[in-house]
Amino acid sequence: xxxxxxxxxxxxxxxxxxxxxxxxxxxxxxxxxxxxxxxxxxxxxxxxxxxxxxxxxxxxxxxxxxxxxxxxxxxxxxxxxxxxxxxxxxxxxxxxxxxxxxxxxxxxxxxxxxxxxxxxxxxxxxxxxxxxxxxxxxxxxxxxxxxxxxxxxxxxxxxxxxxxxxxxxxxxxxxxxxxxxxxxxxxxxxxxxxxxxxxxxxxxxxxxxxxxxxxxxxxxxxxxxxxxxxxxxxxxxxxxxxxxxxxxxxxxxxxxxxxxxxxxxxxxxxxxxxxxxxxxxxxxxxxxxxxxxxxxxxxxxxxxxxxxxxxxxxxxxxxxxxxxxxxxxxxxxxxxxxxxxxxxxxxxxxxxxxxxxxxxxxxxxxxxxxxxxxxxxxxxxxxxxxxxxxxxxxxxxxxxxxxxxxxxxxxxxxxxxxxxxxxxxxxxxxxxxxxxxxxxxxxxxxxxxxxxxxxxxxxxxxxxxxxxxxxxxxxxxxxxxxxxxxxxxxxxxxxxxxxxxxxxxxxxxxxxx
Amino acid sequence: xxxxxxxxxxxxxxxxxxxxxxxxxxxxxxxxxxxxxxxxxxxxxxxxxxxxxxxxxxxxxxxxxxxxxxxxxxxxxxxxxxxxxxxxxxxxxxxxxxxxxxxxxxxxxxxxxxxxxxxxxxxxxxxxxxxxxxxxxxxxxxxxxxxxxxxxxxxxxxxxxxxxxxxxxxxxxxxxxxxxxxxxxxxxxxxxxxxxxxxxxxxxxxxxxxxxxxxxxxxxxxxxxxxxxxxxxxxxxxxxxxxxxxxxxxxxxxxxxxxxxxxxxxxxxxxxxxxxxxxxxxxxxxxxxxxxxxxxxxxxxxxxxxxxxxxxxxxx
Numbered sequence: 001x002x003x004x005x006x007x008x009x010x011x012x013x014x015x016x017x018x019x020x021x022x023x024x025x026x027x028x029x030x031x032x033x034x035x036x037x038x039x040x041x042x043x044x045x046x047x048x049x050x051x052x053x054x055x056x057x058x059x060x061x062x063x064x065x066x067x068x069x070x071x072x073x074x075x076x077x078x079x080x081x082x083x084x085x086x087x088x089x090x091x092x093x094x095x096x097x098x099x100x101x102x103x104x105x106x107x108x109x110x111x112x113x114x115x116x117x118x119x120x121x122x123x124x125x126x127x128x129x130x131x132x133x134x135x136x137x138x139x140x141x142x143x144x145x146x147x148x149x150x151x152x153x154x155x156x157x158x159x160x161x162x163x164x165x166x167x168x169x170x171x172x173x174x175x176x177x178x179x180x181x182x183x184x185x186x187x188x189x190x191x192x193x194x195x196x197x198x199x200x201x202x203x204x205x206x207x208x209x210x211x212x213x214x215x216x217x218x219x220x221x222x223x224x225x226x227x228x229x230x231x232x233x234x235x236x237x238x239x240x241x242x243x244x245x246x247x248x249x250x251x252x253x254x255x256x257x258x259x260x261x262x263x264x265x266x267x268x269x270x271x272x273x274x275x276x277x278x279x280x281x282x283x284x285x286x287x288x289x290x291x292x293x294x295x296x297x298x299x300x301x302x303x304x305x306x307x308x309x310x311x312x313x314x315x316x317x318x319x320x321x322x323x324x325x326x327x328x329x330x331x332x333x334x335x336x337x338x339x340x341x342x343x344x345x346x347x348x349x350x351x352x353x354x355x356x357x358x359x360x361x362x363x364x365x366x367x368x369x370x371x372x373x374x375x376x377x378x379x380x381x382x383x384x385x386x387x388x389x390x391x392x393x394x395x396x397x398x399x400x401x402x403x404x405x406x407x408x409x410x411x412x413x414x415x416x417x418x419x420x421x422x423x424x425x426x427x428x429x430x431x432x433x434x435x436x437x438x439x440x441x442x443x444x445x446x447x448x449x450x451x452x453x454x455x456x457x458x459x460x461x462x463x464x465x466x467x468x469x470x471x472x473x474x475x476x477x478x479x480x481x482x483x484x485x486x487x488x489x490x491x492x493x494x495x496x497x498x499x500x501x502x503x504x505x506x507x508x509x510x511x512x513x
Numbered sequence: 514x515x516x517x518x519x520x521x522x523x524x525x526x527x528x529x530x531x532x533x534x535x536x537x538x539x540x541x542x543x544x545x546x547x548x549x550x551x552x553x554x555x556x557x558x559x560x561x562x563x564x565x566x567x568x569x570x571x572x573x574x575x576x577x578x579x580x581x582x583x584x585x586x587x588x589x590x591x592x593x594x595x596x597x598x599x600x601x602x603x604x605x606x607x608x609x610x611x612x613x614x615x616x617x618x619x620x621x622x623x624x625x626x627x628x629x630x631x632x633x634x635x636x637x638x639x640x641x642x643x644x645x646x647x648x649x650x651x652x653x654x655x656x657x658x659x660x661x662x663x664x665x666x667x668x669x670x671x672x673x674x675x676x677x678x679x680x681x682x683x684x685x686x687x688x689x690x691x692x693x694x695x696x697x698x699x700x701x702x703x704x705x706x707x708x709x710x711x712x713x714x715x716x717x718x719x720x721x722x723x724x725x726x727x728x729x730x731x732x733x734x735x736x737x738x739x740x741x742x743x744x745x746x747x748x749x750x751x752x753x754x755x756x757x758x759x760x761x762x763x764x765x766x767x768x769x770x771x772x773x774x775x776x777x778x779x780x781x782x783x784x785x786x787x788x789x790x791x792x793x794x795x796x797x798x799x800x801x802x803x804x805x806x807x808x809x810x811x812x813x814x815x816x817x818x819x820x821x822x823x824x825x826x827x828x829x
Contacts, residue, residue, distance in 0.1 A: 236775070
């Protein structure tokens with residue numbers, strides 16, 4: 001009895017000591033374990049098998065970041081940190097990357113995670129017989145080797161300086177699935193995903209709720225707080241916001257198309273608007289092989305006739321942030337001079353007059369209310385400069401094939417938020433690339449793109465990318481209207497939401513006050 | 514009666530064939546190539562050609578229709594290339610939600626419309642009658658997306674009596690399930706009751722002028738008994754038609770209501786299939802809904818015969 005008292009008082013001392021250490025180590029926001037979060041997403045998630053769905057959309061990405069792990073993760077400053085990989089190294093030419101894997105990790109079905117399992121994921125996506133749409137995004141990877149249990153080697157076709165950063169979120173390629181599970185479940189695997197992530201799929205009612213429960217064996221379980229995550233597709237923007245206001249959901253996805261809700265939430269003390277000013281932009285490509293865009297004066301005139309502030313007012317109530325280069329505020333590429341052409345209507349008029357022939361062309365516009373509004377605003381802006389644009393409304397799905405076959409004069413496009421500009425810039429502007437939509441070729445531009453891709457030094461790469469921006473802006477083969485901004489709105493209680501890199505809302509490490 | 518049913522069934526056949534033909538051509542004539550959709554942005558012409566051959570897209574359209582119809586008749590509606598689900602699986606998951614919504618909406622509309630119609634008919638020309646006919650006219654012109662949002666703001670955001678969005682299966686928790694259905698079915702009912710009310714009211718006014726009603730009054734029957742027993746049944750023929758047609762309209766209206774209230778029904782499946790170009794699901798669902806609508810009208814025809822013997826014998 002006496003011994004019992006003594007040991008318990010001893011325990012109390014230890015507890016107190018431990019507690020004070022914990023207190024001093026705690027950040028301003030105390031993470032609280034337990035509780036549930038309900039998230040309202042925009043779309044029904046079609047599934048998780050990359051062979052079936054091809055590309056994960058924003059809704060799928062919120063679920064996949066809880067179900068799956070990736071090799072790395074990006075910290076708040078955008079630097080890659082260990083996740084399934086503990087460390088990495090590269091060859092001199094940046095074409096071989098070696099990752100050392102975390103030992104002792106298991107998939108939710110008990111299958112051990114190792115180099116073989118990782119390689120099996122990649123091989124399955126890459127296999128031409130599987131015809132995976134996802135294969136496009138790993139076309140730079142020639143093959144993956146698994147020399148031992150915990151080593152993975154990527155052999156790349158082209159150098160990639162920031163390769164670890166590009167494997168940092170659970171998209172269709174980077175999420176690591178259990179090979180046993182997809183082999184056992186076949187067609188059913190798509191809706192019964194098995195990963196190594198902090199949450200396990202508990203139940204999923206088609207078109208309704210997906211319930212994820214905390215993985216008790218997670219390798220990093222101390223940093224996972226919610227017991228349960230419920231994901232609901234709430235397709236209508238108004239009722240999604242109303243569900244947040246009435247407390248049925250704790251967090252909702254949103255975007256600039258419902259600018260009024262975002263602005264309402266910004267004024268509401270009970271709500272928090274999470275914003276991430278990403279890299280990339282909404283962009284437009286001019287086909288320089290078709291008149292009148294074969295003449296640089298016409299191209300420059302169209303860009304100078306833009307009034308991005310007015311456009312932003314008209315389209316998103318002023319929320320959209322104007323873009324003057326393809327990189328954006330979220331990128332580490334910051335330019336003193338990006339060579340943006342001035343927004344100058346008089347100069348635009350003069351250029352078109354100088355050109356001497358009537359300027360008439362067609363622009364592809366997605367047949368959505370938003371697409372039409374943008375098209376009409378551009379039409380009016382260009383009309384003032386003396387250019388006649390005809391709107392050609394097409395379905396969203398017909399834009400990529402039309403663009404790849406160059407059956408357009410002017411088409412909308414997008415540069416998405418990524419950790420490194422190389423992949424998209426190289427694809428969009430290198431002579432002969434299928435996505436070099438402007439049909440434009442310039443040896444100087446090619447040289448800069450090659451150099452930026454093969455140079456490890458960030459300062460030098462920034463110089464290259466700024467020179468690229470100046471060249472493209474001067475030649476006006478593409479132009480940029482607005483930067484990518486990603487939104488989530490939550491009740492003020494939700495804390496710890498990480499930066500929404502690539503627009504991904506990852507609630508797997510958030511908590512409620 | 515058997516002859517009547519057989520004849521009606523025979524009429525059904527060309528209608529169903531027309532429905533299948535329309536469904537198939539709508540899905541086939543949509544812009545955008547299915548092979549491109551499946552293969553995605555990076556599709557090479559060779560891959561596209563290979564997949565088109567594999568899926569039979571390189572065959573002439575009439576041949577594709579015949580083979581599709583052949584499969585459908587054997588119960589094979591195809592499989593979504595996105596989710597891997599068969600059309601029948603997907604529909605089976607969603608159908609209970611849509612049917613529950615439709616039934617509750619119809620019940621709600623009848624519960625509002627029928628009593629009002631009877632009261633208005635009984636006192637036709639009174640201030641109440643004029644007011645109700647006026648409001649019915651007003652309600653007819655309120656679109657469902659507007660009334661849905663207004664109801665959400667009132668009952669979910671301000672009063673917090675009912676949830677704004679969501680769904681629980683009936684088998685899991687019947688009461689919670691009904692709570693989720695109140696606002697969506699009320700939204701649909703608000704759009705449906707005016708039609709019911711106006712039709713029944715005018716039919717009843719006509720019936721109430723018949724001689725046998727005057728006789729019933731002369732016999733000293735209670736007004737309520739006259740209204741509900743003697744006048745309602747003969748006046749409800751048009752009501753049955755309207756109700757039948759409404760079921761079709763409700764499937765259409767449900768697309769919007771299911772989207773706003775996030776109910777996982779057929780409408781949402783349809784919208785999702787359109788947005789993701791899931792043509793297999795799209796054409797399967799449209800065909801099933803179309804066939805369901807045709808069958809519903811067939812049932813309505815049979816109900817006529819039950820209500821009015823003259824139709825049964827082919828004199829009407």
